[in-house]
Amino acid sequence: MRKLQSLVAAAVAATLLAGCGGGNPSPGESGAASSAPGAGSADTLVVYTNSNGEGRGDWVTKKAGEAGFNIEIVGAGGADATNKLIAEKNNPIADVAFGLNNMYFSQVKAEDVLEPYKPAWAGDVDTSLADGETYWPLVKQAILLGYNSDKFSKDTGPQDWTDLWTKDEFKARYERVTGLGTATAQLVFAGILTRYRDDSGDLGISDEGWKQVEQYFQNGSPAVAKTDLFARIASGEVDMGQMPSSIIAEREKSFKVNVDTATPSVGVPLAVEQIALVKGTKKKEQAQNFIDWFGSAEVQGEFAKQFNSMPVNKGAQAQANPEVVDFFADLKQQDIDWDFVQENMGAWVEKIELEYMT
């Protein structure tokens, strides 16, 4: 009887402890894993990014390996990566983060998660695109209003976002978002709302500005889950909508549509992907070397060539797709007060989700 009871105790304890203490869920190479926080084998850099899709993560890991860096990419969407960095600030797991745009990084910085570092290539980039202290610019992305150029010409197409709901020919012909979780959607609204800045208005925006948002939602055709805007343009459901510059060429080909983009007189919002050192990393020197390597003209040039992106590093632009470089050369950047946006974006998203989305 006694024996049996202690057996029960042992069995129950073992079962639960297997779950809570000693569980080693990965077959093979588990030894190093469950040890120290900070994770991984001694020389593996843990890199958080939202820029790992479409083979980018694998490409960076491979190239870094050739350059002598052993890195492990942890991919997550922009918002997830931001939340993860902030949640882990007492015991950071990442050593480096890249790919998040200035809006996300200013949020991360405000939580004191980043360590100041000036990369070797700091002189080759336009520091006004970042904070000049903790995060540094890598890649430029324009957030555009694109339209079907088989249906509209430069003159008959929309010239600016506000045309979508003020001109009858565009009403119900543009796709509007059904959630503000993505960086692209947030930047579109940053671009629209900051034009109506009014410190006495609700959340720093005048009534006129909020009216634009209301109109945007009332007149647009809601996005369809798992159906790309280009697929809807191809089938004629809608003719226009928001799109980041880097995807346009590839989607035009896949869906056999032609798209042109509006050039508003105020300019277009730029999302600038950045890189930063995480505060509390135990591999500081190695992480700094990685940042120096990844942001260098050579690596950024190869990256741009491979993924059709627009590098910020001036030395890298020669290697980038000339069409892309020309496009950005002509592009007027919208002047946006990013501190103001960062301070208010959370509240704006909340207000829009609660009051204007239908």
Added chain:
Amino acid sequence: MSGSSPVRSMARSPFVLVVGVVLTWFIAAFLVWPNIHVLMATFFPDGSFSGRAAEKLFSSQRAMKALGNSFLLAVALSITVNVVGIFIVLVTHYFRIRGSRILFLGYATTFIYGGIVLAAGYKFIYGDKGIVTSLLLQVFPGMDPAWFSGFFAVLLVMTFATTTNHMLFVANALKGVDYQTIEAAKNLGASTWTILRRIVLPMLKPTLFAVTILSFLTGLGALSAPQVLGGRDFQTITPMILTFTNSPTSRDLAALLAVILGVATMLMLAVMSRLERGGTYFSVSKVSSELQKQDIRNPVANIAVHAVAYLLFAVYTLPVVLIVLYSFADGAAIQTGQLTWGSLTLDNYVRVLTQPAGLRPFVVSVAYSALAALIAVGGLLFVARLLQKYRNWVASLFEYLLHIPWILPSALLALGLIISYDHPNPMVGGAVLTGTTVILLIAFVTVKIPFTLRMLKASFAAVNSSLEEAAAMMGARTLYVFRRILLPLVLPAAAAITALNFNSLLDDYDTAIFLAHPLFQPLGLVIKANTDGAEGTDGVANTFVYTVLLMVITGVTMYLVYGRSRRSGNRKRLPAAPAAGGASAAGVLAESSAPAGSSGSAAEEGVLPGPARRP
């Protein structure tokens, strides 16, 4: 044995004490503390409470409407899933229907897939460019091509998508019905309908109550089906909860919404527990015999039942066939709905399977999911038994505490674990858990506790207590009785639960994204990386490929578990134990084992921050 047992008698059993101590520690360390921690941080950011969240939410028309829609769907689903679920269980297991094995395989397709791909599958058929719609348009040129949308479409799709629990657990309970009772009733002249209503269905009640709670939860947490088919007028609250969870300044709104849904779930649970109480759900005959299939004597009814059964078969199988077909098409064809035989290629599979990460994420996910599923079921076997046996306030308290993971979205559960265990904490012997491989396992186990507990408790309720009493009177010890009498009886259900838990964890994203060890990243993160972003062409095609690959894994799992449980079930079967039937399933699900806004799978959401595997 049954009825209410005072707390004092509980405290006398060493078995109870041991389980109690371990359980108390587990609940305190992993269910209560992290979640109180995260809720405090959410609602009292500066140490003082503000009514901001409630004020904002209740003045938002959209939030209130979406919340109302979620509740409407939950109530409607509790009814419709039971109707369809009971029908298909009877057709495959109770009545003599021609081709019932084929029918079973068709109905079992919901075991192996779900989420946004399922909703997309239905859209391929009934959507504005769908096959059925095109046919209908030829017959009725005037009809609206977009007829399949809104509440009606969402309810229909979700009903057919979530009958898995019926097929597994209700069918299993049906096998435990004593055939002698049915024969006796027949001899007394009872009709087919009377026997069904007065004898068969009452015996299924504990299981039906349990699956009804799950249907209710599925409705409350509906995500992908409304997104794909709901249209402008029928959107639910989960997408909003997910958006707000991801925004630090709005997290209080997400938590409040989740708590509202959680409280509703607990109320439902309380009502069901009250209904369940006091019934006798096992055969009381001395020698019970196995159920035999019944003829439907009325010829008209017989034809009607056959017709409906085969119509449902078509409804169930068509989407799966199309999903498999479309997984070989290119992303543009999937999204524009134009499929031609010539455009089918293996490219999608080659692309997904030749990534540098290779099979590693699959192995990591399989290992994590298997461990978590086994631990959850293994640990809760004891707990469920005790909760079912002792009915007093202590037991009720424990039971409700174990349902905490149903209240909060899994992203919040994960954040709670991080902020509680990112420093040495005495609760876990001074260890730091963040950055280890263990923390994700803990999260996986906790997330699966409520579902496991509900289903195990229901299967214990169907065990005839006289078996246990007889053994005890002959001098068997507690553990002996548990091991030799009870365990074999609940094993088929336990095996089915283990398989379901395993399958639903395979592609988890919501928890893993916050807790996974950088060197052991599970499948969900890889799926997300390959399907995410602006939807694109490859992303959508990859979603379909991963769905089909997961179908294969889950199908194989269920087959293995099914075969094993059936063999052992038969071997250990006691002559007087009617409840021991094999778990009658050849596939798996992931549906409805999860609460509002929790339990994510990456395969299905592109834009939304936190996906969840629901149609």
